Amino acid sequence: MRNHAHMLKRSYINEVMAVAPSLSGPLLRMHFHDCFIRGCDGSVLLDSPTNQSEKFAPPNLSLRGFNIIDRVKLALENACPGVVSCADIVALVARDVTVATKGPFWEVETGRRDGNVSLISEPINPATGLPPFFASINLLKQSFALRGLNTKDLVVLSGGHTIGMSHCSSFDSRLYNFTGKGDTDPSMDPNYIARLKLKCKQGDQTTLAELDPGSFKTFDDSYYRLVTKRRGLLQSDAALLNDPETRAYLVQSTSHGSTFFKDFGVSMVNMGRIGVLTGSQGEVRTICSKRN
Numbered sequence: 001m002r003n004h005a006h007m008l009k010r011s012y013i014n015e016v017m018a019v020a021p022s023l024s025g026p027l028l029r030m031h032f033h034d035c036f037i038r039g040c041d042g043s044v045l046l047d048s049p050t051n052q053s054e055k056f057a058p059p060n061l062s063l064r065g066f067n068i069i070d071r072v073k074l075a076l077e078n079a080c081p082g083v084v085s086c087a088d089i090v091a092l093v094a095r096d097v098t099v100a101t102k103g104p105f106w107e108v109e110t111g112r113r114d115g116n117v118s119l120i121s122e123p124i125n126p127a128t129g130l131p132p133f134f135a136s137i138n139l140l141k142q143s144f145a146l147r148g149l150n151t152k153d154l155v156v157l158s159g160g161h162t163i164g165m166s167h168c169s170s171f172d173s174r175l176y177n178f179t180g181k182g183d184t185d186p187s188m189d190p191n192y193i194a195r196l197k198l199k200c201k202q203g204d205q206t207t208l209a210e211l212d213p214g215s216f217k218t219f220d221d222s223y224y225r226l227v228t229k230r231r232g233l234l235q236s237d238a239a240l241l242n243d244p245e246t247r248a249y250l251v252q253s254t255s256h257g258s259t260f261f262k263d264f265g266v267s268m269v270n271m272g273r274i275g276v277l278t279g280s281q282g283e284v285r286t287i288c289s290k291r292n
């Protein structure tokens, strides 16, 4: 990417973070949701006249920040038209919000092209869709392996939950009805359950809770400390305690020898390589929500 375009995008993201810091979580998550469905091809950004594209699938309804992607795109099209794909913008913005929240920097590989297909059914396909919040460790490992990502990538990228928020509905079964008998999740710290119940009444669909309470606006390694103390918010976070390799990483990341920041950049590059379109495949969209 030409340098002035790079500077433009960078100053724009700093501006966004100043006025809407709460978009850092959704914008990091957007790259994950893009890459895991049809590869990192910007398919999550496409609109559909009948609301049948990926962004209308339940796990994507809580994504936000599409207008930020559109605005970065507009600025880049003005500076150098037809060069930077929407898929690349999502990847670059994910890196920039990580840096803006005091997380690590990594060099983003670019050159992705934008796909033309986006289907509401794909994110929720039980075998090949996004891993659900209730995924077991085996399902999580499978879901990552299907995309060429290993167990280390899984535990490292889950560390993305060091920023941002979750709707109560993504974890309230752990508080109220874990096995359908009005019980709680035995793998969660009971004191934490009590605190979360004050925030989330049963059936609450709208309230948000911090994934990493105390520092949900800061990209740091406290996520691993919480998960190790059985205070991971999502079942998929707690599941990382159920495998020797992921558990060892959790423990190591709470020590001075933590390599999380360096690892996160490496795993984000790995994730950014999933199913990339190159050459004459796809296109470089002019407007990220529309095919050319």
Ligand code: HEM
Pocket: 022, 024, 025, 026, 028, 029, 032, 062, 131, 132, 133, 134, 135, 140, 157, 158, 160, 161, 163, 164, 165, 166, 167, 168, 169, 170, 211, 234, 236
């Ligand atoms: C390992 C499998 C994963 C599962 C099951 C999962 C699931 C979830 C769920 C259920 C939420 C809350 C959504 C809501 O209720 O609003 C969430 C939020 C979030 N996820 Fe993940 N996630 C996973 C991996 C990742 C990865 C790989 C990243 C990025 C590297 C990521 C970044 C985020 C961020 C930043 C948020 C906060 C979003 C916000 O503030 O709106 N997640 N995730």
